[in-house]
Amino acid sequence: MRNDGQVDTRAKVLEYRDDETTINHYAILSHRWTGEEVNYVEITRLAKMGREDWEEIRRRDGYQKIFHSCLQAKEGGYAWLWVDTCCIDKRSSAELSEAINSMYRWYENSTVCYAYLHDVDGSSFPTEPDTSKYPESDGWPEWFSRGWTLQEMIAPNDVRFFNKNWAHIGHKKTHAHSLAAITGVPEHILMDGLSSNRPCIAQIMSWAANRTTTRVEDRAYSLLGLLDVNMPMLYGEGKKAFHRLQLEIIRISNDQSVFAWGWSREVGRTGSILADGPSCFQDCSGM
Numbered sequence: 001m002r003n004d005g006q007v008d009t010r011a012k013v014l015e016y017r018d019d020e021t022t023i024n025h026y027a028i029l030s031h032r033w034t035g036e037e038v039n040y041v042e043i044t045r046l047a048k049m050g051r052e053d054w055e056e057i058r059r060r061d062g063y064q065k066i067f068h069s070c071l072q073a074k075e076g077g078y079a080w081l082w083v084d085t086c087c088i089d090k091r092s093s094a095e096l097s098e099a100i101n102s103m104y105r106w107y108e109n110s111t112v113c114y115a116y117l118h119d120v121d122g123s124s125f126p127t128e129p130d131t132s133k134y135p136e137s138d139g140w141p142e143w144f145s146r147g148w149t150l151q152e153m154i155a156p157n158d159v160r161f162f163n164k165n166w167a168h169i170g171h172k173k174t175h176a177h178s179l180a181a182i183t184g185v186p187e188h189i190l191m192d193g194l195s196s197n198r199p200c201i202a203q204i205m206s207w208a209a210n211r212t213t214t215r216v217e218d219r220a221y222s223l224l225g226l227l228d229v230n231m232p233m234l235y236g237e238g239k240k241a242f243h244r245l246q247l248e249i250i251r252i253s254n255d256q257s258v259f260a261w262g263w264s265r266e267v268g269r270t271g272s273i274l275a276d277g278p279s280c281f282q283d284c285s286g287m
Contacts, residue, residue, distance in 0.1 A: 104225020
C-alpha cells in the first residue's frame with residue numbers, strides 16, 4: 001500500500017492455514033473498530049479500482065490505520081502484517097467462524113502486536129484516568145474498554161502501544177503495573193501469559209466484566225481463546241451465545257468457578273444456573 005495516490009500492485013493477500021510453515025514472523029494489529037474500516041473485498045480490489053473509488057477508501061481512517069501499520073511492520077523488518085478488518089472474508093460464515101476460534105492463537109503466535117490507541121494524542125502512555133476526556137470508558141482510552149482487545153492485550157508476548165499519530169508510547173511489559181490497574185488483569189499474566197499459570201474461569205470472566213462489544217454475541221465469542229473453548233458462531237442468538245459458552249465450559253472442564261457468578265444489571269431472569277454475561281463475574285477477580 002502507498003499513500004501517494006498510487007496502489008502498490010505488489011501487495012498480496014495471503015490465505016493463512018494452520019499448516020502454513022513459511023511464515024514464522026509476522027506483525028498483527030490491535031485496534032478499536034470504527035465506522036470507516038476497509039474490508040477484505042475492498043482491500044483485494046484496490047489495484048483494480050477506478051481512481052475515484054480508490055481515493056474514497058484512501059480518505060478513510062481505516063485505510064490510514066492499515067497504511068501506518070504496514071509502515072511499522074516494514075520498519076520492523078516484517079514481510080507480513082495481519083489486520084482483522086481486511087484479512088477475514090466475512091462473506092463466508094465458515095471463514096468467520098474459523099477466524100474467531102483461531103484469533104487468540106494468531107495473536108499469541110505473532111512476533112509483535114501494534115496496539116493503536118486512536119483517541120490518545122499525548123506522547124506518553126496514559127497512567128491516570130481522565131473522565132473529562134474519556135467519559136464513556138471510565139476515564140481511559142476506548143481500547144481498554146472493548147471486549148476483543150482483552151485477548152489482544154494478553155495473547156501476544158510483545159505489545160507496543162501507539163497514539164493517534166502513530167508515535168510509539170510504550171510496551172506492555174514496561175507498563176504492566178499500570179495495565180494491571182487499568183484492566184484488572186494480574187501483572188504476572190501480562191508479563192508471562194496465560195500458559196504459565198492459568199487462573200480459574202471466574203477470574204478470567206471478571207476481566208471482561210466491564211468491557212463492551214458492538215454485538216452482544218461478541219461478549220461470549222471474544223472470550224473463546226482466553227477460556228480455551230471452541231464453538232460455532234451463531235450471530236443473531238443474542239445472550240444465548242454466553243449461555244452456550246458456559247455449557248461448553250461445563251462439558252469440557254471441571255472448573256466449578258463457572259457457577260460462582262453473582263447478580264448484576266444484566267440479569268433479566270431468574271431460576272437458571274447460567275449467567276447472562278461477563279458482568280455477572282465482576283466480583284470474582286480475587287478467586
